Amino acid sequence: MVKSIYKGRVITVNIDTVRLPNDTIIDLEIVRHPGASAMVPIKEDGTVILVRQFRHAAGGFIYEIPAGKLHAGEDPKLCAARELEEEIGYRAEHYTLLSSILTAPGFTDEVIHIYKATGLIKTQQRLDQDEVLEVVELPLPEVMTMIHDGRIRDAKTMVGCQLVFFSTLR
Amino acid sequence: MVKSIYKGRVITVNIDTVRLPNDTIIDLEIVRHPGASAMVPIKEDGTVILVRQFRHAAGGFIYEIPAGKLHAGEDPKLCAARELEEEIGYRAEHYTLLSSILTAPGFTDEVIHIYKATGLIKTQQRLDQDEVLEVVELPLPEVMTMIHDGRIRDAKTMVGCQLVFFSTLR
Numbered sequence: 001m002v003k004s005i006y007k008g009r010v011i012t013v014n015i016d017t018v019r020l021p022n023d024t025i026i027d028l029e030i031v032r033h034p035g036a037s038a039m040v041p042i043k044e045d046g047t048v049i050l051v052r053q054f055r056h057a058a059g060g061f062i063y064e065i066p067a068g069k070l071h072a073g074e075d076p077k078l079c080a081a082r083e084l085e086e087e088i089g090y091r092a093e094h095y096t097l098l099s100s101i102l103t104a105p106g107f108t109d110e111v112i113h114i115y116k117a118t119g120l121i122k123t124q125q126r127l128d129q130d131e132v133l134e135v136v137e138l139p140l141p142e143v144m145t146m147i148h149d150g151r152i153r154d155a156k157t158m159v160g161c162q163l164v165f166f167s168t169l170r
Numbered sequence: 171m172v173k174s175i176y177k178g179r180v181i182t183v184n185i186d187t188v189r190l191p192n193d194t195i196i197d198l199e200i201v202r203h204p205g206a207s208a209m210v211p212i213k214e215d216g217t218v219i220l221v222r223q224f225r226h227a228a229g230g231f232i233y234e235i236p237a238g239k240l241h242a243g244e245d246p247k248l249c250a251a252r253e254l255e256e257e258i259g260y261r262a263e264h265y266t267l268l269s270s271i272l273t274a275p276g277f278t279d280e281v282i283h284i285y286k287a288t289g290l291i292k293t294q295q296r297l298d299q300d301e302v303l304e305v306v307e308l309p310l311p312e313v314m315t316m317i318h319d320g321r322i323r324d325a326k327t328m329v330g331c332q333l334v335f336f337s338t339l340r
Contacts, residue, residue: 005175005176005178005183006175006176006183008175008185008199009197009199010199010276010277011183011199011201011277013175013176013181013183013201015178016226018226020224020226020300020302021224021302022299022302024299024300024302026300027179028226028227029178029179029180029181030226030227031181031183031201031277031278033274033277036276054190054191055272055275055276056186056188056190056198056200057198057200057272057275057276057277057278057279058272058275058279059279062272062275064275067276069276099317099318099320099323099328100320100323101323101324101325101328102225102227102228102232102323102324102325103273103274103325104203104273104274104278104280104325105225105227105228105232105234105324106180106206106225106227106237106239107180107181107201107203107227108201108227108274108278109227109228109229110274129192129194130190130194130196132190132191132192132194144336147269147333148333148336148337150269150270153269153270153271153272154271154272154275155271155272155273155274155325155326155329156325158269158271158329158332159325159328159329159332162328162329162332162333162336163317163318163332165336166314166318166332167318169339
């Protein structure tokens, strides 16, 4: 049974009555989310292109890889390509899926598809009015240092950059 | 301005009217969450203790590091210790904070404090009725393989195990 609490612009909130595998029946709050694509744009010299973006939920500006929500029925790779161009003004020749992560499976079904984007070609940034960000280019080892010292705290960014860094070690 | 949509058992949903740094005024849906602690419990021989847990939002069982929500005002380290014993039946002599991550800053303020837990001593597991999980012990390199091939997709688990793995390389 699903009790609808809220249908919003981005999220839908329901209370689902669920029978667990141990036959316990409980009401669970669940935030339904359309999902998103994110990418680690990396140049041939190993420079990663991040954004420093204002996030109300985080109380200020945070470092992130470029990302954006999926439109209904949209191919995650096309979403990645669209967001890459809109947010940082690049096209990529190659998109390699790194992982499709569950951001917070305790209360939301959000999945973020994270790609490595290579073969970068400069085009034109086109920000939405509600996107407040600056583009920041950093060497991958510096990004790793920032992940380890706590300057980068966004989960998708940490996962994506660590997956790319690890693949350079193999 | 904050419009209250829902106050639930775990989450609170609001619509916040926000002035962005570029002076755009927008309504943002935000899911307030109490936060959580998670830990990478690792034995001296490099074995990591994971759980394979039923998650309704993920549609089934997923691999995760042990974790649990913060009680009001609770020290994240004490929360980690409590959850470690409840979920997998271990106490740890040492907790090292790896990072406090933002799981999904586009729509929630949830922070998960991730610790490395070492000096493990076996005690007694005490699961809640709504926790359906089995304990799975795996060597850290095998965990890394599962992160890379997509068998492990939970963000906090990926971040925590990656941070521990990279610290072994340094």
